[in-house]
Amino acid sequence: MTAVTAATRLDARLDALAQVTDPGPGVTRPSFSPREREAHELVAAWARDDGARVETDPAGNTVLVYGEGDPYLLLGSHLDSVPAGGRFDGTVGVLAGMEAAAATSGELELGVRVVAFSAEEGARFGRPCLGSELATGAAPDGLLHRLRDATGASAAEVARETGLTPQDCEPWLRAPSVCAYLEVHIEQGLVLEQERVRLGVVDVIAGADRFAVEIEGYAQHSGTTPMPGRRDALAAAAEIVLAAERVGHDARHGVATVGRLDVEPNSPTTVPGAVRAVIDVRDVDAGRQRASVDAVRAAIDEITDRRATPATVTELASRAPVMLSAWPRRALAAACADEQLPYRVLPSGAGHDAAVVAHVAPAALLFVPTPNGRSHAPDEACRTEDVAAACVVLAGALRRLDRDAAGAGAIPEPEQED
Structure with missing residues (x-):
């Protein structure tokens, strides 16, 4: 995979996903909605074209299996959006994960999977990261019946209308099966753009x-x-x-x-x-x-x-602040250096699925710049060439993590601090 070929496919897929929206400005794909499911189905079709196998759990988390095996490396993000949101929030992470997984297919000893989490945005029910909470077993009992949207419908009721039964989701995302989780996301701020840095390696996610x-x-x-x-x-x-x-x-x-x-x-x-x-x-x-x-x-x-x-x-x-694991962070930083891509270490003020995963498996987060600093808005911006560069870095980090795990003969435990 080169950054040029990745950028071409990313452009086409980002355009296609941006069309999957409720009427109105920007992108509107509410959690547990028909539009969110449509986006998941589109991504699943692309993965099958890549030769991947597709699984979906009762919570609507879509898992794209690019390399069979357990333990495995996991990449991903989410596909739902806030009302009148942007076209890059979440989607770049899923698509970048697919590019990196396809590029390393057949090379690694570990398995490789990409997850499109459901219901990451907290706009509809007031609580974010429901899909990753259910996948990791972090969701409290009865939560889906207590959370309600503006119409008074519970999260369980809304999900059932799209054929999902998230309350039946058995936890599947945890070490030692998940060796490490890597997520790419737009920064949603101006630090990288103002410092003219191509990528950001996140050390801590705000609580x-x-x-x-x-x-x-x-x-x-x-x-x-x-x-x-x-x-x-x-x-x-x-x-x-x-x-x-x-x-x-x-x-x-x-x-x-x-x-x-x-x-x-x-x-x-x-x-x-x-x-x-x-x-x-x-x-x-x-x-x-x-x-x-x-x-x-x-x-x-x-x-x-x-x-x-x-x-x-x-x-x-x-949720308390989460310090992300040192092992996958080092792999991302080393991969940036290998590609001679300038990066900096920075915190994330926004919450991400990586913060939930970090409690059960090593996790890291890679930022790409947001040129205008705006997110959760129709004019959210992102350069495809930056996402393509992140794809190359992800692939390099996967190779490093695979070598590390094979050489150590064991999977490092999560290294996060509250």
């Missing part, structure tokens, strides 16, 4: 706490209800939004975001009676992450007590 806040006000006529004494749930939510923003600003390397507000009755002539907000707090340092969560929770208590708008807080997801 994230996501929780819902149900604010109870009192719905009244907006014209006849005096301002004093109102119990306006949206006004309380507005204060909480600004408080979360202040916490994020104070966190140095952390962030805090209120990305969703559902207002009832959502009428211009009615004082809002109830609001549901979803808050996302992230940091690469576990202590600072906990401190930020505590600060946001304290602000919620103070604001809602002062305004007489009781609030209920429900945790949706909580």
